[in-house]
Amino acid sequence: MNAANPLLPAACRIIGITDETPDVKTFRLQTQGGAKPFAPMPGQLAMISVPGAGEAMFSITAQGEDWIESSIKRVGALTEALHELSEGDAVGVRGPYGNHFPVDALKGKDLLFVGGGIGLAPIRSLIRYALEHREDYGKLDVLYGSRTTADLVFKEDLFGNWPQRMGTHITIDVPEDGWDGHVGFVPAYIEEKGFSPKGRACILCGPPIMIRLSLASLYKMGFEKENIITTLEMRMKCGIGKCGRCNIGSKYVCLDGPVFSMAELDELPPEH
Amino acid sequence: MSRIGVFVCHCGTNLASVVDVEKVAAAARELPGVSYAAEYKYMCSEPGQQMILDAIAEHGLKRIVIASCSPRMHETTFRKMLKKSGVNEYLLEIANIREQVSWVHTDSGVATEKAVDLVRMAVAKVAKDEPLKASSIPITKRALVVGGGIAGIQAALDIADAGHEVWLLEREPSIGGRMVMLDKTFPTLDCSACISTPKMVDMSAHPNIKLLTSCEVAAVRGYIGNFTVTIRQKAKYVNQDICTGCGNCEEKCPVKVKSDFNKGLSDRPAIYRLFPQAVPAKPVIDRAHCLKLTKDRCGLCEKVCPLGCIDYADEDREYDETFGAVVLATGYGLCDWTAMYDEYGAGRFADVIDGLAFERLVNASGPTEGHIVRPSDGAEPKTVVLVKCVGSRDPKKGKPWCSRACCMYAAKHAHQILEKIPGARVFVFYIDVRTPGKNYEEFYDQTRKDGAVYVRGRVSRIYKEGGRLICQGEDSLLGKQVRVAADLVVLETAMEPAAGARETAALFGASADANGWLQEAHPKLRPVETQAGGVFLAGTCQGPKDIPDTVAQASGAAAKAIGLLNKDEMETSPMIVAVDEAKCSGCGACVDICPFGALSLEILTAREGRWERAERFVCKVNAGLCQGCGACTVACRTGAIDLRGFRNVQILEEIDALWT
Amino acid sequence: MMYLLKENFDKAREALAGAYAVVVPDEVLPPKDALFPRSETLYETDRRTGEARAAGAGGKTLLFGVRPCDARAIGNLDAAFLESGYVDANYAQRRENATIVALACAQIPSPACFCDSMGGSPHEAPEADVVLTEAADGSGYALDFQSEKGSAVAEIWKAADLIGPMPAHLEKAPAPTCTLKVNKVPDLAQKLTAAFEDGLWERLAEACLGCGCCTYVCPTCYCFDIGLENRGGTADTFRCWDSCMFPGYTQMAGGHNPRWSKTQRLRNRYLHKLAYFDERYGRTLCVGCGRCICRCPQGLDITRAVEWGERL
Amino acid sequence: MNNFSQQQQKIRSAASRLLADGTVRFVIGWAPTRFAERTTVLFAHTEAEAQALVWNAHCTAALGKYLLDHRLADYAVGIVARGCESRMINRLLTDHQIWRERVYILGAPCPGMDAERCAGCRERAPVVWDELLWDADGMPETGGRQDAAPTNLDEATIADVGAGLALPAVGAACSRPLDTDTSLRSRFFRAEAVEGLSAAEKFSYWDEVYAKCIRCYACRQACPVCSCRACYVDMDRQGFQGKQHSAADNRVFGVTRAFHVADRCVECGECERVCPMGLPILGQTQKLIKEIEALTGEAYVQGMDAEEENFLGAFDLDDKDDFL
């Protein structure tokens, strides 16, 4: 973050692009000087700009020694411009913005990560953190679903890295040739797996309908609202709690979020 | 960065001698989004194209700008080239720096500056180009011919002979049209019925042709390759499958109605066939005059029919059929001179008749078996006046156009009178005599030699005096008033588009001109096509014609239809408009603009805000009809409708690129 | 207490023109434009390298004749832009460079004024550097220099011999009172937010046209949008006023809009003015200037929400 | 005799009846505010609320645009409609924005309320209605209010029953004072005031106007012709206009807005009435109608029926093109 002017982006470049799905790409970013733009906590956001096209807020999905990564779905003009970029191209980055997953409060707990579609992107930062600090947390499980296998993001993690290190449960909505994994919707799969709420926190992110139904399932299974954590998406422009549009009541998602527990959200007006 | 590659062509010395191509390429390299720029002697050549393909592969180029000759020259070439690369062929812009720079400017500095500007505009536009894909639509291999006159018959036969299924739709109870009403045809004087009825029989017997009489087009959906036509079959009240055409019913029917076919010169029953050689040769009931249908009396025909074909309960039916191509052959009618020319008696004199009535009089199978008689008293006329250009070439009272065939059939009428009535005198009033056809002038010459007197001038008045019709007019060659006391006056009246032709054409997306003649796509080069793809014109619906021209045009239209039907599918241009339904407010401003009828408003029902099932209008684009002019986009204030390849944002970027 | 004769009022303003760019607030718009312009370039980006260079944010300005409510509004903007969380660089620079000369209201400017109901006063402007208060006899203005910036103004006026000590027999005129009275409602913020789902919000919003009028004339509305304009090889990133009354304000790229209805937007605006800002920054955002009431073409009135809150 | 009071009673009874028999979900009309010389818009949902509707010289806001808020609704809406509202309704019907059967129109011939907005108005009686509340005869042709009686402040209390509020009354209006001269002026009075200027004067005239424009879009929001689901100006990505403010950018907006309503404007004058900066923007739209009339040689009055041909959506083969 530029201390003098938090709205000013740092000149960065793309050092790697991974095609996740037909409309999701993961961009690995680094400053023009070859450094990490900043060191985000899991769940934090970055404002990424395409010179000449504009900027938008994205969750940071991963970080390394000298890079951060963001996985971006093509939904509008800006993301379209992003998707057109190639390795080596210039982008602007400012951040990190927002709060982060309560990594300390979660210590000692079993963690259940539930994601749907591109919703796995923000969760991935926490999964990576938990795996890096493996001794701080109890049992780790990720339950992830998408419409088809083509829409599964982070396939390398889902089928390579994670299964050896944590419970990995993948489902797709409808049967498909060549898929011998689970078929069905995420909420049903959560219930089917019967995760115990005891000493376990659930980190939930995905499309609104999936969230709604998954919450119903989790409540039914006895999860407390305090132990269900999600991240919100709102239209953002400044990222620093000034421009106004991402408010829910008196909270700004860009400052006080995007991470909220269901208990915290209950305190806020239902406007998200 | 968009990874744009810019390629500047020298065009030998065509470009390079005026424009500093290296400078243009260097300037291009500095433009946002451009990651590669090069110049070469001939970009369009094989090595030139290969160079571009190599650069695309080597530099990962995603969009291409070529600065060269006019896009009208090589846009297609370069699009084809891109098909071989990974770059979509529509992510291409061409900066025209030959026709619009090096060939029209001499100062190298100024020309180079302009070339750079044009490249800058092309780069700005290409950055906003979207990948497009031409789609193909399957073609229904069946043609519809609307109108069963000689044009429709000829077109149908030609298409059917080429092996395609044809449906011919005629609103009258029989095919044949105007030509079967005629006696003889000029200039050869062969019997009109003798040459047309065999064609009609061929039609009914052709395995590829389905004949629909007493039918109308009620509605049309779809477009070239796939017109879904709603056909309205009017009730015939006679079971056409069983009827043998024995004629008992026609004999017994007590009703007498003036025969339209015989121009009111004879009567016909209420159950009738249009004329003796009608195809199909089966009667229908005229519902307006049948006593059973109008007053629930009589029922004689049902009683005398040996096969029980009569079905008074028959009703109009509508059904849908799909066709790949359509030939409109709706023909002509004669103008209603009685409404235009009060000075000719406006119909009060029985012995002032029009040309078609004369054809019926002189026709061997007509009401008088070919005897030329006065309708008023049946006497043989000794002096006959033929008046040409009645309604034609008369913008004040009639129609502005020349009806083309009248000069020749007037000569034919004169010839027939002189031949059939010994000692008869024939006067022909004319403005000009136009005989531009093979053997036409010779025929006209012969008629005059036979004794027809040609008087140059319009007849200004016809009135009765002592039982004779006095035709008064000015002989403009003599420069004085002349009068002829005639026994019969034949008005060679103007052709006009058949009633309902404009409306029928509109259903198919074809238009008519101000006079009602159906509009060809181009008056010179596309005379049988219409603005609506897959809809062709045959015969007089497009404008006045004689029979040979009609038949020739019908074959032309058939050839076009055959060409279309020979394809299995058709590629459509992707550079057409598309509607963003989320933005469309359904105001319909665009719909009014479209010349092709490609846009329509439809009701969209969707959840919106607090309304679960909100109904609103949105514009739908018929991709088969849209030709990509983009005139509608300007009417759309929201920009919900936009033209692919020339979207608002692309053009705006081009503009912006010039002033930065 | 220093004193400025009424006849020297214009001279006093003119005397400042050398040292400051003097801004006299528009009769319709609040003075926020000088600190938070309708449109300003934030930075320029090189479209090839992505390098961004911040644009400057103006030199020394002086706002002359600011109403006390508007001065108070500037205090609220300070709270949002400077005092809590991130510091907004452009606002900070303009604010640092700005001197505020307030003019206490001798009469109530508009029947819609209700500053004294919102905790302000037509005569008090602690946020201002200088306050001019009319003397009881109307002959001139009592001057309160309330800061170092204020003292600098005093020096200029002294140097120009425009001001002198206030004659002993004079005193400040008593503060007028607003005709529009809104009762102070204890716990208004809590009451209104608790009534978030009440159907009355919809009734309040029915007559709203959804134009942005109220937000643009409001001295405390500070929502903005960030946009971009390309100029050849560089791109200008600018920010401009935005309005929470526009649906596009919260419209997300994927199509979801958390405040899709007019009612939601009006409720959010009223609650921001009366509750949310208070919850976050400890002061009520609405300063009771009455502009939104005056300028609303359809006669909407934010005090209706306050009165309603009173009865909750 | 106080015409306004009698007519107001007719509005109230008709509205009550429609609400009582369930014909409409609510009736849109005017209600008093706490300022004597101002009204607000009231959606009367109950018979009691209908008794709060007022009809007086301060009923300046046009109501037609509210129908758009309910364009997707499956219920019927009642509306008090003067000449301008009725033309708005026709306009919205022509543009397929509302369903005729879902609007119940209480026709209210009007003497002309606002000197600025109504000065050029020729159609003060409604052109479409379901029920004409009083006869248009006797409406002074040249405008002029019959009686400008101030709103009875007791009514304010009643109105607030509707919204569940009771407000103490204070002062008069705080917006610009009403001009009492509502006599009929030239239909294009605002345009004509500018036409006489030289090109340079025109340029600086509009420069001054647009330097003041704050792009609040009240003109658009109030305009019954601006029925787009999304306004071009809110889609800065699409490229026609960015969001930055400057006299030049604002002018592009002003001219574009005028052109977007060019051939559909019903001349209600709301754009100018609602402008918080008091900008004389009516001249732009008046000019366009004037141009259309000059080009066709025929009167061009929109909103007179629901099936109109728009000038820009049609053509004549022999249209003028003297500069082409």
Next chain:
Amino acid sequence: MDVANRTNTAAGGEPKILAFCCNWCTYTGADLAGLNRMKYPANVRVVRVPCSGRVNPQFILRAFARGADGVVVCGCHPGDCHYATGNFFTRRRFMLMRGLLEFNGIDPRRFHARWISGSEAAKFRDFVSEVCAIVKGLGHE
């Protein structure tokens, strides 16, 4: 649209004139002018559009706002439109727009429209030359 301040001529440079040409007539006519090696001033920059009916009057506003010294719109003659009727709408739109521009103080001599067919290369040349001369004459107001 701030013509007075932003035009190219104001900066002492050559004026730039933006020309919208329909693909079927005027663009072809301009190409033909090139083919015939006709000479005209280099101030004009052509934007190719399928039909003059595609030219949104807002494009003209944009060009003036960006600093165009002159803008021209060209299309097929009435009745010759490749798309039958596109230019009839063009005609009404720009007749109206011209009035509005003039009303807003934009010198109407900076905005021109002309029907130029594919064979009228000389007309294209003459028109462009004429507009250039006019615009140069206007210079900086």
